[in-house]
Every structure is written in C-alpha cells, then in structure tokens.
Amino acid sequence: MFELVMDIGLIILSISVGLCLIRALIGPTTSDRIVALDSFGLNLIGLICIIMIQQDSTAYVEVTMIIGILAFIGSVALAKFLERGVVIDRDSH
Amino acid sequence: MIEILISIFIIGGCLLSLIGSLGIIRLKDIYGRMHAATKSATLGVILIIIGTFITFMGRGTLLFSLFFTILFVFLTAPVAAMIISRSAHRIGVELWENTQFDELHDSYPEELKPERDNSKAEEISTR
Amino acid sequence: MGFQFLINILIMLLWASLQQSYHSSDLLIGFVIGAIAVYFLRGALNESYYMKKVWALVKLIGLFIKELVLANYDMVKIVLNPRLKKDVKPGIIAVPTTLKYDWEITVLSMLVTLTPGTLTMDYSLDARTLYIHSMHVDDRQKVIDDITNSFERAIREVGE
Numbered sequence: 001m002f003e004l005v006m007d008i009g010l011i012i013l014s015i016s017v018g019l020c021l022i023r024a025l026i027g028p029t030t031s032d033r034i035v036a037l038d039s040f041g042l043n044l045i046g047l048i049c050i051i052m053i054q055q056d057s058t059a060y061v062e063v064t065m066i067i068g069i070l071a072f073i074g075s076v077a078l079a080k081f082l083e084r085g086v087v088i089d090r091d092s093h
Numbered sequence: 094m095i096e097i098l099i100s101i102f103i104i105g106g107c108l109l110s111l112i113g114s115l116g117i118i119r120l121k122d123i124y125g126r127m128h129a130a131t132k133s134a135t136l137g138v139i140l141i142i143i144g145t146f147i148t149f150m151g152r153g154t155l156l157f158s159l160f161f162t163i164l165f166v167f168l169t170a171p172v173a174a175m176i177i178s179r180s181a182h183r184i185g186v187e188l189w190e191n192t193q194f195d196e197l198h199d200s201y202p203e204e205l206k207p208e209r210d211n212s213k214a215e216e217i218s219t220r
Numbered sequence: 221m222g223f224q225f226l227i228n229i230l231i232m233l234l235w236a237s238l239q240q241s242y243h244s245s246d247l248l249i250g251f252v253i254g255a256i257a258v259y260f261l262r263g264a265l266n267e268s269y270y271m272k273k274v275w276a277l278v279k280l281i282g283l284f285i286k287e288l289v290l291a292n293y294d295m296v297k298i299v300l301n302p303r304l305k306k307d308v309k310p311g312i313i314a315v316p317t318t319l320k321y322d323w324e325i326t327v328l329s330m331l332v333t334l335t336p337g338t339l340t341m342d343y344s345l346d347a348r349t350l351y352i353h354s355m356h357v358d359d360r361q362k363v364i365d366d367i368t369n370s371f372e373r374a375i376r377e378v379g380e
Contacts, residue, residue: 002096002099002100005103005104008104009104009107009141012108013110013111015111015114016107019114019115019118020114020117023117023126029123029181029186031123031184032123035117035123035126035130036117038130039117042110042130042135042137042170043114045141045142045162046106046107046110049142049145050103050145052145053149056152058149061159062158064142064162065158065161065165068165068169072165072172072173075173075176079173079177079179079180079181082184083183112292113295115299116295116298120299122310124339124353125310125355127353128295128337128355131334131339132291132292132295133292133295133296135288135334136288136289171334175340175342178341178353179341182341182342188310189310194311194312194313194357
C-alpha cells in the first residue's frame with residue numbers, strides 16, 4: 001500500500017513537471033519561461049524526496065539543497081539580465 | 094498508522110505541486126502565473142519534505158538538514174517572485190486584459206516608461 | 221535584549237555545573253530556570269522582558285504558516301475555476317507603509333507575497349510604498365486595510 005502511494009506521488013509530480021515543461025516551451029515571453037523553470041526546480045526537489053523514501057537512502061539530502069539554491073540563483077540571474085542587460089552591476093548607481 | 098500520516102503529507106504536497114503547474118498553464122498573464130508558481134509550489138514542496146522527514150524519523154534517522162531546505166525554499170521563493178515580476182513589468186510584458194488598474198506604471202519616471210506592447214517584449218527577449 | 225539573554229545562558233551553565241552533568245535535559249531545565257530568574261530581575265535591568273519579543277516572533281511565524289495555507293486554498297479555487305475570465309479581476313495597487321527599518325519592509329513584502337491573492341512586485345525609491353499585484357481588487361481599500369492592520373502590527377511587535 002505504502003509503495004503504491006509513493007508511485008502515485010511520482011506519477012502526479014511527473015505530470016506536474018511535464019506541464020511546466022510545456023509552458024517553458026510555448027511561453028510567449030522569456031519571463032514566462034523563467035517562471036516555468038523556477039517551478040520546475042521546486043518540483044524536482046519533491047521528486048528527489050520521494051525517490052529517497054523509495055530507495056531508503058539518505059544520500060540525496062544535499063542534492064535537494066543544491067537544486068533549491070541553483071533554481072533560485074538561476075531565476076534571479078536571468079531576471080536581472082532581462083532587466084538591465086547585465087547579471088552583476090559594476091556601479092551601484 | 095504513521096504510514097497514513099506520511100501518505101497524507103506526500104499526496105497533499107504532490108497535488109499542490111500539480112495545482113501550481115496547472116495554474117502556470119491556465120492563467121493568462123505572467124503575473125497570475127507567478128501567483129501559482131510561488132504559493133502552491135512552495136507549500137507543496139514543504140509538505141513533501143516534512144513527509145520525508147517523518148519517514149526517516151520512523152526508520153531511526155533524524156535528517157535535520159532537510160529543514161535547511163525548507164528554510165531556504167521559504168526564504169527565497171518570495172524574493173525570486175518579486176524580482177521576476179519586477180523585471181517583467183519593467184521590460185514591458187503585457188498585462189491581462191481583465192486587469193483593472195496599474196498604479197505601478199504611473200509611478201515610473203517619464204523617460205523610463207516601458208511600452209506596454211507584447212511585440213516589444215518579444216523583441217527584447219529574443220535580442 | 222542581548223544582555224538578558226546572556227544572563228539567561230550564564231544561569232543555565234551554572235545550573236548544569238551544579239548538577240555536574242551536561243546532558244540536553246539538564247541544560248533545558250537550566251534554561252527554564254534562567255528565564256524565570258530573568259523575569260523576576262526585569263525591574264532591575266530597565267528593559268522589558270525579552271521573552272515577550274520571542275513570543276511575538278513565534279506569533280509572527282504562526283501568522284506566516286496560517287496565511288500560506290489560506291493562500292493555497294484561495295489559489296486552488298482560482299485555478300480550478302471554470303469561468304476564469306468572469307470571476308478573476310487582477311490589478312496593481314500602491315500600498316503605503318509606515319514601517320521604518322529595512323528588514324521590517326523585507327519581512328512585510330515576504331508576508332504579502334505568501335498571503336491569499338497578493339504578490340509584491342516593486343517598491344518605491346524611498347521604500348515607503350509597496351506595489352502589490354492582487355487577484356481580487358473589487359474592494360481596493362479592503363486589501364490595503366488588511367495589510368496595514370494585521371501584518372504591520374505583528375511585525376512592529378517584534379521590532380520594538
């Protein structure tokens with residue numbers, strides 16, 4: 001029963017990732033694609049957590065943290081690039 | 094008994110993630126999509142992580158570093174939402190036609206006002 | 221605040237050394253005893269009791285979690301609504317704020333992002349006005365009143 005629940009969770013999350021991917025492909029503007037990829041990263045964290053339960057292994061704990069950090073930094077860098085044309089501001093004014 | 098609790102957390106989190114993705118597909122402009130992506134996906138991930146923590150607690154390991162992931166997601170999701178929507182508004186991504194008023198557009202100085210036109214945004218984004 | 225916490229830690233260590241054991245349960249009992257001692261000493265220290273601030277912080281975190289759950293209920297209703305075009309009327313509102321410090325405004329904008337139907341988009345140059353994208357702008361004044369009355373008050377309790 002417990003295994004079945006985990007499988008159902010994996011299926012639901014896969015559908016969710018697929019929907020994000022569709023938006024990232026068709027999104028009319030680049031900002032839409034950034035939103036979709038940000039949400040994609042959050043869903044991947046959920047997938048890895050369920051895989052951790054299924055395999056009974058704690059090896060992926062750091063992976064969840066790293067994906068969270070990378071998704072955030074990637075979104076912020078892309079948004080700043082769209083806004084200013086650069087990622088890192090050289091002058092503060 | 095503990096398995097029922099874990100199942101509720103995991104399935105609830107997965108359904109919330111699905112709601113977030115459905116919102117990203119269904120809503121009509123980027124600002125509405127930002128609502129779905131921020132709120133639903135954040136709570137969904139937090140519920141799944143709590144379920145994982147309870148599972149490993151039942152098996153005899155305390156994984157406190159999972160809580161750092163929760164803290165990180167909780168702190169960064171609003172910041173990312175703000176920066177993405179601000180940049181979208183500044184480069185002139187069009188609002189949905191149902192939008193009632195736009196007080197942010199009025200607050201920009203005259204020379205910085207973006208042209209509210211989707212073709213302009215497309216041009217900037219593909220440059 | 222910091223001084224009271226230091227006294228509390230000192231009393232905790234003193235208790236543990238008198239017990240001659242440093243297990244976490246002894247340290248916890250020592251901490252509770254220290255908190256009670258600081259409560260009776262608060263008149264001599266010319267400050268208000270610091271646990272009051274901790275309690276305000278706990279209340280703020282509880283508010284965060286409650287609003288996040290309510291926001292998701294609201295989001296589910298919007299996403300699964302078949303007549304999206306008729307019912308949802310978004311808009312961007314300027315909300316003035318009276319908070320002083322930068323961190324207070326940061327916490328306020330995070331709280332607004334995680335509340336039902338609102339999303340912080342930008343702030344003015346002097347950080348006295350937040351621009352908020354809201355999904356329900358039928359009653360513009362009500363959105364502003366909600367933010368000013370409940371969130372700003374909870375944040376100010378922690379700050380002072």
